[in-house]
Amino acid sequence: MAPQRFHEQFDHIRRSMPDVALAMGPYEDAAGHFLYEKGVVLARDGEEARVVEDAVRAHFTATAGLVPDHVRRDGPQSNRTGVTRIRIGDPTEGADAVPHALRALREAEDRQGRRLVGRNHLVHIAVNACPSDEPVPVPRTQPPNPAAAGGRYDADSAARVLVVDTGLVRDHRDYPLLAHTTGDAQPAETDADGVLRQYAGHGTFIAGILAAVAPNTDVTVRNTMSEAGAILESEFGARLFEAVDEGGWPDIISLSAGTTTEGTDGLIGLDAFMRELRGQRTLLVAAAGNNSSNAPFWPAAYAGSPEYADSVVSVGALSADGESEACFSNHGPWVRVYAPGERLTSALTGFATPVPYLYQHSTYDTCRFGFDYSCTCQFPRHTGTLSEHREKTGAKAHQVMFDGLAQWSGTSFATPVVAGLVAAQMTAHRERDPRAARDRLLASAADSTEVRGARVAVLRPPTWRPAPAVDQAVPV
Incomplete structure (x- = not known):
């Protein structure tokens, strides 16, 4: 598939959500692109969120020179959904630390035997991020x-x-x-x-x-x-x-x-x-x-x-x-x-x-x-x-x-x-x-x-x- 339609729609969504920093995720198949929020990962509340925070903080402190405050829980959490938002990286900088954080957590996930963390994906109606057509x-x-x-x-x-x-x-x-x-x-x-x-x-x-x-x-x-x-x-x-x-x-x-x-x-x-x-x-x-x-x-x-x-x-x-x-x-x-x-x-x-x-x-x-x-x-x-x-x-x-x-x-x-x-x-x-x-x-x-x-x-x-x-x- 020609990827330009996905990029066109990405730009449209980004303009309509100006308060959200969006990025385009990598995928081996261009038809499988996804969008996500830069600088944020999701973990389950409780012990798993703590494991994620500690692992990411240790990794970035050692390799990227970030200070501890650059890995932090972001805002109030909902007990109903059981999800914790964890912000990673200096918000004043444009670089997206999410891919590095995910790689840093692979070893911790292997020890736990399950996935601990994920991107904060953008969920979209099924005609928009790559539309079949318009009405x-x-x-x-x-x-x-x-x-x-x-x-x-x-x-x-x-x-x-x-x-x-x-x-x-x-x-x-x-x-x-x-x-x-x-x-x-x-x-x-x-x-x-x-x-x-x-x-x-x-x-x-x-x-x-x-x-x-x-x-x-x-x-x-x-x-x-x-x-x-x-x-x-x-x-x-x-x-x-x-x-x-x-x-x-x-x-x-x-x-x-x-x-x-x-x-x-x-x-x-x-x-x-x-x-x-x-x-x-x-x-x-x-x-x-x-x-x-x-x-x-x-x-x-x-x-x-x-x-x-x-x-x-x-x-x-x-x-x-x-x-x-x-x-x-x-x-x-x-x-x-x-x-x-x-x-x-x-x-x-x-x-x-x-x-x-x-x-x-x-x-x-x-x-x-x-x-x-x-x-x-x-x-x-x-x-x-x-x-x-x-x-x-x-x-x-x-x-x-x-x-x-x-x-x-x-x-x-x-x-x-x-x-x-x-x-x-x-x-x-x-x-x-x-x-x-x-x-x-x-x-x-x-x-x-x-x-x-x-x-x-x-x-x-x-x-x-x-x-x-x-x-x-x-x-x-």
Whole structure:
């Protein structure tokens, strides 16, 4: 994959989080890049945090001339998440000491027989740090895809689904499928010029897919991610707890966010939440990510762990024709099921007033992931404001108008398809256990496809249809 799109998005996130010093992590595969906070590591509270502090302090005092105060706990800690932030290095200097600290702790970790420390990763919605594409306007006359399934909403029997994402646009209830959807409002849908912000409507789009696949569902959307669709790992666990505490543990959590890491371990910042999730009956349905990589994307990759396999389903995306993996979808043995995720149609904005949007990224002449079908890497053709190509040529960024509906791609949107199918299975069969409903749904799935030489399970909603070809240029 060409790495420039990741770098474009990194710059966008960094500008929208000016108080956080971000760095780009090394990875042998350019598609597996990750972002993290400079100068900070995470450890579990108590004895492990003390071991980390002592080991790092001794290493840097001996090798780098730092004073003891340059290794310190940073701010109040949350007993609920069980995580300690440890700041490393002189904050007045620009150098990032985290890679050196991690190397210094390998010996201590070997003695303990477990990982003691990790970076403070940036968790992001699954279309942003390496976007599959950006939304495309769809006329109101075009039906959603997946289309609305049959059946009616009944508050007494509805399955409860929590969407942890960006918030709801203010006019979301003007879209009939979202009449029963509740939750947090999107804080700012447009910028000072009235232009739709990048990723505004992401949570609304997801809620629309859920309501279409499973009409008898109580969907609650929590605005957990920042304006840039990103949050630090050290804060994410606490925000997940807040989301489930507010309304109680739901049947299903639909999560279209995550991050890769340097190794194959999970996220220390989510340890406590994942342990508590395991003890509930709630099912976490999580996006596999859009790096076209086999690098584990957390928390979806917990589905590949025997400890959490029962409580997590990881979802990859199928291409627009539904016959193979989408060009952008992550893959690997930790991805449990694939569902339609390319060129789905749902609600993006309110239906009261059309709103303009400027494309952020330019499309490519060929698929940046090396696929040979007309994927969302290439079409519809447009030039974006962040593009290096635009800066060199002076090309004008393309603007479109959204009037409610949009077509969008990503494992972000395959995820609510699967969450909706599990919810529909629950209500159709009066099944109270979402994990049992998941097992029954996968056991009855007749379809599979081949992804990188392996046969994988496929779920396609009855109301989903292959997306038609798109125009090669967007209207300006």
